[in-house]
Amino acid sequence: MSGSTPSTGPDVEPAARKGRIHVAAGALLDATGRVLVTRRPGDVHQGGLWEFPGGKLEPGEVAWAALVRELREELGVEVQAGRPLIRVHHDYGDRRVVLEVFLVSAFAGEPRGLEGQPLDWVAPAAMDPLHFPAADKPIIDALRLPPRYLITGPDPCDVPGFLRRLETSLAAGIELVQLRAHAIDDPAYRELARKAFDLCEAAGAKLLLNRDPQRVVGLPAHGLHLQAASLWRQPERPAGAALVGASCHDAAELDRAAALGLDYVLLGPVMPTATHPQVATLGWSGFAALADRAALPVYALGGLSAGDLQRSFAHGAQGVAAISGFWRAD
Numbered sequence: 001m002s003g004s005t006p007s008t009g010p011d012v013e014p015a016a017r018k019g020r021i022h023v024a025a026g027a028l029l030d031a032t033g034r035v036l037v038t039r040r041p042g043d044v045h046q047g048g049l050w051e052f053p054g055g056k057l058e059p060g061e062v063a064w065a066a067l068v069r070e071l072r073e074e075l076g077v078e079v080q081a082g083r084p085l086i087r088v089h090h091d092y093g094d095r096r097v098v099l100e101v102f103l104v105s106a107f108a109g110e111p112r113g114l115e116g117q118p119l120d121w122v123a124p125a126a127m128d129p130l131h132f133p134a135a136d137k138p139i140i141d142a143l144r145l146p147p148r149y150l151i152t153g154p155d156p157c158d159v160p161g162f163l164r165r166l167e168t169s170l171a172a173g174i175e176l177v178q179l180r181a182h183a184i185d186d187p188a189y190r191e192l193a194r195k196a197f198d199l200c201e202a203a204g205a206k207l208l209l210n211r212d213p214q215r216v217v218g219l220p221a222h223g224l225h226l227q228a229a230s231l232w233r234q235p236e237r238p239a240g241a242a243l244v245g246a247s248c249h250d251a252a253e254l255d256r257a258a259a260l261g262l263d264y265v266l267l268g269p270v271m272p273t274a275t276h277p278q279v280a281t282l283g284w285s286g287f288a289a290l291a292d293r294a295a296l297p298v299y300a301l302g303g304l305s306a307g308d309l310q311r312s313f314a315h316g317a318q319g320v321a322a323i324s325g326f327w328r329a330d
Helices: 063-075 134-144 159-171 186-203 228-232 251-259 283-293 306-314
Strands: 021-028 035-039 054-056 078-091 096-108 119-122 148-151 176-179 206-209 223-226 243-248 264-267 298-301 319-322
Touching: 021 035, 021 063, 021 078, 021 134, 054 063, 063 078, 063 096, 078 134, 078 283, 078 306, 096 134, 159 176, 159 186, 176 186, 186 206, 206 243, 223 228, 228 243, 228 251, 243 251, 251 264, 251 283, 264 283, 283 298, 298 306, 306 319
Parallel strands: 021 096, 148 176, 148 319, 176 206, 206 223, 223 243, 243 264, 264 298, 298 319
Antiparallel strands: 021 054, 035 119, 078 096
């Protein structure tokens, strides 16, 4: 996205809805992938905690324009390029905030604390949510997640061919993989998971297991993916998994995923799919409405590919999740 005001998606809403504080914030990236954070003054709300720089929208102002203005005033930088990252609603009890957060990929000038605020550059993996306001937890999660999410496709019964396709997909830059293989039994799944984990580790990618958590105990993995139906069977977030997500289709499932403290969700279908042509779709407007109320990063799912990434960002998505769109031929 260029530095001009984005024209679609949740970032064009005017400021100052009654009863809430509307803030634009930026996650500025350096050449190594670190993100700039600033420390809040000790005498303000959430004082002493680290945050992502930005500030309140002025009446009639859109979020992108507010971000450009605030970063110029606070840091002395000129934003040159960025895109929506996540929109967060949070209720602190004494106040409600809406954070519209942008990933700033290019800017001119050296950031300085023009208001006396300390600055630091921190890798997302090293960020401790306890050192940030509670509303920033989903932002940290979003910064740790890539925009493309691969769900493995056929045929897990052909293990060599399946692994060749996975290796090809990883070589194309996939960084997050869900091992979906419902057609095979537990012993076969366990064998496949171990081999898939080795490939993901070698490529610097993360592997998520899509199977009942009790059935994959002890398997090497970077996390778990829950099916929508299992959200209601889980009394709490599965223990021991660094990264946990779920499939969702409606507001109730999104709320349940947030209540369990999950790290992301897949939401869809956005568009018709070849595997489920009869299923009603959300469309981009329906997706955006649900994603806006979610309290965690949301991937758009259903009939999508890498060509839909920019559209997904504009409608509030973390990115795109897909089988056929990312599952490369061997």
